[in-house]
Amino acid sequence: xxxxxxxxxxxxxxxxxxxxxxxxxxxxxxxxxxxxxxxxxxxxxxxxxxxxxxxxxxxxxxxxxxxxxxxxxxxxxxxxxxxxxxxxxxxxxxxxxxxxxxxxxxxxxxxxxxxxxxxxxxxxxxxxxxxxxxxxxxxxxxxxxxxxxxxxxxxxxxxxxxxxxxxxxxxxxxxxxxxxxxxxxxxxxxxxxxxxxx
Amino acid sequence: xxxxxxxxxxxxxxxxxxxxxxxxxxxxxxxxxxxxxxxxxxxxxxxxxxxxxxxxxxxxxxxxxxxxxxxxxxxxxxxxxxxxxxxxxxxxxxxxxxxxxxxxxxxxxxxxxxxxxxxxxxxxxxxxxxxxxxxxxxxxxxxxxxxxxxxxxxxxxxxxxxxxxxxxxxxxxxxxxxxxxxxxxxxxxxxxxxxxxxxxxxxxxxxxxxxxxxxxxxxxxxx
Numbered sequence: 001x002x003x004x005x006x007x008x009x010x011x012x013x014x015x016x017x018x019x020x021x022x023x024x025x026x027x028x029x030x031x032x033x034x035x036x037x038x039x040x041x042x043x044x045x046x047x048x049x050x051x052x053x054x055x056x057x058x059x060x061x062x063x064x065x066x067x068x069x070x071x072x073x074x075x076x077x078x079x080x081x082x083x084x085x086x087x088x089x090x091x092x093x094x095x096x097x098x099x100x101x102x103x104x105x106x107x108x109x110x111x112x113x114x115x116x117x118x119x120x121x122x123x124x125x126x127x128x129x130x131x132x133x134x135x136x137x138x139x140x141x142x143x144x145x146x147x148x149x150x151x152x153x154x155x156x157x158x159x160x161x162x163x164x165x166x167x168x169x170x171x172x173x174x175x176x177x178x179x180x181x182x183x184x185x186x187x188x189x190x191x192x193x194x195x196x197x198x
Numbered sequence: 199x200x201x202x203x204x205x206x207x208x209x210x211x212x213x214x215x216x217x218x219x220x221x222x223x224x225x226x227x228x229x230x231x232x233x234x235x236x237x238x239x240x241x242x243x244x245x246x247x248x249x250x251x252x253x254x255x256x257x258x259x260x261x262x263x264x265x266x267x268x269x270x271x272x273x274x275x276x277x278x279x280x281x282x283x284x285x286x287x288x289x290x291x292x293x294x295x296x297x298x299x300x301x302x303x304x305x306x307x308x309x310x311x312x313x314x315x316x317x318x319x320x321x322x323x324x325x326x327x328x329x330x331x332x333x334x335x336x337x338x339x340x341x342x343x344x345x346x347x348x349x350x351x352x353x354x355x356x357x358x359x360x361x362x363x364x365x366x367x368x369x370x371x372x373x374x375x376x377x378x379x380x381x382x383x384x385x386x387x388x389x390x391x392x393x394x395x396x397x398x399x400x401x402x403x404x405x406x407x408x409x410x411x412x413x414x415x416x417x418x419x420x421x
Contacts, residue, residue: 041283043264043279043283045266045277045279045285045288046288046300047266047268047275047276047277047288047290048246048266048268048277049246049268049415049417050246050413050415052248052264052266052279052283052412052413054281054283070281070282073248073250073264073412074250074262074264074281076262076281089262089281091252098261098262149284149303169283171284171285171301172301175285175288175301177283177284
């Protein structure tokens with residue numbers, strides 16, 4: 001059970017991090033204070049005639065404010081405000097708390113976020129990073145157990161700012177999740193309440 | 199997030215040890231004219247359904263997931279994912295054969311979970327086993343009654359809103375299920391297609407699963 005919980009949290013929150021702006025390690029890093037963007041998600045499975053699509057919005061503000069919100073097909077909201085985190089899910093038209101986010105999982109995720117934003121891919125204990133070209137980062141799980149669940153992650157960067165454009169999370173043959181980001185707005189001053197309340 | 203995995207698991211494990219339920223008495227069925235088409239309560243042909251799933255345990259707790267069901271002839275394939283896209287379970291069953299787990303994270307990798315998941319999917323989307331008779335209950339609801347040689351009964355009834363409900367009465371009472379379909383649309387291609395389904399497993403260790411239809415896609419059979 002811990003595996004699923006941790007992976008779900010890791011997945012949700014590292015996606016936030018991947019979607020924020022950073023540059024290749026050998027390049028000057030974008031001075032990121034905040035970012036807001038839309039995302040479109042496709043879930044592909046061998047059994048699916050068409051992928052499952054989701055869409056939502058996210059916001060990040062340095063150093064540790066995050067808001068990740070699915071608007072369709074299921075409205076869920078993940079809020080990270082420094083060391084506190086909560087997840088809400090829509091039930092009967094209202095957002096209600098999903099109360100069992102474990103403290104240790106939150107700590108794990110926040111450490112991941114810190115590493116990613118600093119561009120420290122090699123510091124990530126779970127993944128080895130490689131850079132096949134100037135627009136691509138490939139993350140490979142170090143642990144065989146994790147590799148059975150996520151075989152590889154591809155991050156595609158676009159533009160001079162090195163904004164992440166697309167994330168591909170490969171789970172296995174013909175099973176992957178594609179996240180495409182759009183309409184990114186950088187370095188606006190965001191209201192703190194955005195990260196604390198629906 | 200924590201709730202998704204353990205509660206889904208518990209739902210299907212606990213279903214095997216629910217509280218016994220005594221079937222109520224049935225009134226005599228009376229023949230109807232014109233006959234009700236029992237098959238039209240269920241999907242016609244091959245379909246892929248994607249549902250947003252919300253579940254609650256009678257003992258407390260619950261969670262959300264995305265469910266995929268692919269009906270292809272006598273075969274069923276299914277998957278559960280988190281809202282964020284992580285695959286929790288993927289499996290298939292061919293005809294009346296065993297459930298094959300294609301991909302699963304612990305604790306969904308247990309055969310008991312897979313078997314019970316597919317039983318609930320059959321209850322929701324596949325006509326019950328047994329000989330079918332048509333009739334009318336005391337409340338005037340038209341009913342299709344399926345009965346097997348071992349005494350298992352499943353009644354599927356029209357509801358006033360043009361949809362249906364289903365009740366099973368099994369020799370093993372803990373296996374009983376109630377299903378209510380809402381917001382149905384009828385087409386010749388699909389039969390009665392509900393936008394929402396609610397499945398209830400009664401008892402102290404029971405559960406309720408609500409499914410909201412996200413997409414329904416008719417599949418073209420392979421040539």
